[in-house]
Structure formats: C-alpha cells, structure tokens
Amino acid sequence: MAMIDIEEFLPDVLTNAPSCPEPLAYRWIREAAKEVCQRGKMWREWDEFQVTSPESEGTNTNQSASIFSIESATLDGSPLEAQTLAWLDTNIKGWNDLTDIASAKYVTQLTPNTVTVVPKMTGLLKLRLVLFPSRTAESLPDFLLEQYGATIAKGASGRVLTTPNKDFANPQLGLALLSEFKTELDTIALNAAKGQQRSRLRVTGRYF
Structure with missing residues (x-):
C-alpha cells in the first residue's frame, strides 16, 4: 500500500x-x-513473517501501523482460525500448554501488535490484517x-x-x-x- x-x-x-x-x-x-x-x-494489508520458538509469536512488520484485528491467517499454507483470548480460555482447556495436537489451529494476540499461534508451532505466518496508525x-x-x-x-x-x-x-x-x-x-x-x-x-x- x-x-x-x-x-x-x-x-x-x-x-x-x-x-x-x-x-x-x-x-x-x-x-x-x-x-x-x-x-x-478500511486499512487492510497482507503481512507475513516467520514464527519462531519458544513463544510461536511474530510481530507486525509495518512500523507505522498497529493491528486492530485479524481477518485471515495461514501457517505454512494451512488455515488458522482467529480467536480472542477469552474464546480460547472458554473453549480450549489449557490452550497455552497444548503439545498433543499435530498442527496449529488458531491465531490470537497476547500483547498489542504481536500474533501468537496456538498450539505453539513455527513456520511462515501469512495474515490479512485490519490496521490503524501506530x-x-x-x-x-x-x-x-x-x-x-x-x-x-x-x-x-x-x-x-x-x-x-x-x-x-x-x-x-x-x-x-x-x-x-x-x-x-x-x-x-x-x-x-x-x-x-x-x-x-x-x-x-x-x-x-
């Protein structure tokens, strides 16, 4: 853009x-x-970055923007479902410590302008984001x-x-x-x- x-x-x-x-x-x-x-x-952009261990977390690469919401996401081509922390707490017991699921299923935000994959996995994360000025x-x-x-x-x-x-x-x-x-x-x-x-x-x- x-x-x-x-x-x-x-x-x-x-x-x-x-x-x-x-x-x-x-x-x-x-x-x-x-x-x-x-x-x-109305400010939508695609972003991509590597998610690394141990937190399986990545940061928005546009320094002039902050993340408002996530519209879509994939990890190494596999789709992820964007969910809030409250939803994960209610529906996925112990989501922050899951280790017995073969692939990531969700993406969320633990802190502003960062994105976390759940369960924890590494790979190339591609996102369509709604942004606002930082x-x-x-x-x-x-x-x-x-x-x-x-x-x-x-x-x-x-x-x-x-x-x-x-x-x-x-x-x-x-x-x-x-x-x-x-x-x-x-x-x-x-x-x-x-x-x-x-x-x-x-x-x-x-x-x-």
Whole structure:
C-alpha cells in the first residue's frame, strides 16, 4: 500500500489552527486517523513473517501501523482460525500448554501488535490484517488523505483548538469541528457495517 509522510496532512489542520505547533498537530492527526481507521476498518494489508520458538509469536512488520484485528491467517499454507483470548480460555482447556495436537489451529494476540499461534508451532505466518496508525507513525496510507483528509483535519484541529490554556486555543471553533468529526465518524462506521453485511468475509473482533 502506498504511504505518504504525515506532514501531507498538516496544511488542512493549519488552515483551522494556523498557530498550532507542528508536534501537537502531528499528535492529533495520528489520533484522528486512528479513530477513522478503527471505525471504518478500511486499512487492510497482507503481512507475513516467520514464527519462531519458544513463544510461536511474530510481530507486525509495518512500523507505522498497529493491528486492530485479524481477518485471515495461514501457517505454512494451512488455515488458522482467529480467536480472542477469552474464546480460547472458554473453549480450549489449557490452550497455552497444548503439545498433543499435530498442527496449529488458531491465531490470537497476547500483547498489542504481536500474533501468537496456538498450539505453539513455527513456520511462515501469512495474515490479512485490519490496521490503524501506530502512536509514533511517521507515514500514513495515501487513501486516508484522498478520501478522509477533511475528516481527519476536523478531528485533529478540534483537539488542537480545545487545548486548554494555550494562545492558539479557540474552544468554540474546536468544539464545532469535533462535533462534525463525530458525525462523520458515525457515517464511516455505518458504511463499514453495511459493507460487512454485503461481504462474505469473516471479520473477527479486536484482540486487545
């Protein structure tokens, strides 16, 4: 997926908050983009990496992204079922210590941005992931600017302008922008839900 520098989102924020320090703007651009991605579940990418012993765990290779959910997974070509820790605890007794099953059956997340194979196996793990920007992302998918740039700018500008005790604060404008941002997030979420209802893909929930 094509990525662009986060500074490409800056001009739209500075239009509303021209005196905002850039580090603060970048912080809220990331947060607004994160909310858009989590509500819309539109940032999807394939990833693959080797799962190694002893934990049978791998880490997302995109440093600008964090994992929101796992849509599909295979280990050395064999399909895995994505499940939450709660589901494993309820349905697979002693899942963390299983040793008598010939092949891995599940994939889950023990900690954010990592993926664990159950039962523990090694091999090449291929995943289709739903992602959102990481806390330190320096780049974002270009489609976010093209399709959601104005929405992200409203969310980021609203947060900037409602920063207390700052010369650049404008709470009245900031709250108005945040209200518009929330409305647009609701629309994004509704459209995502409609898309999932039409799709045959099995979409799993968030894991952490």
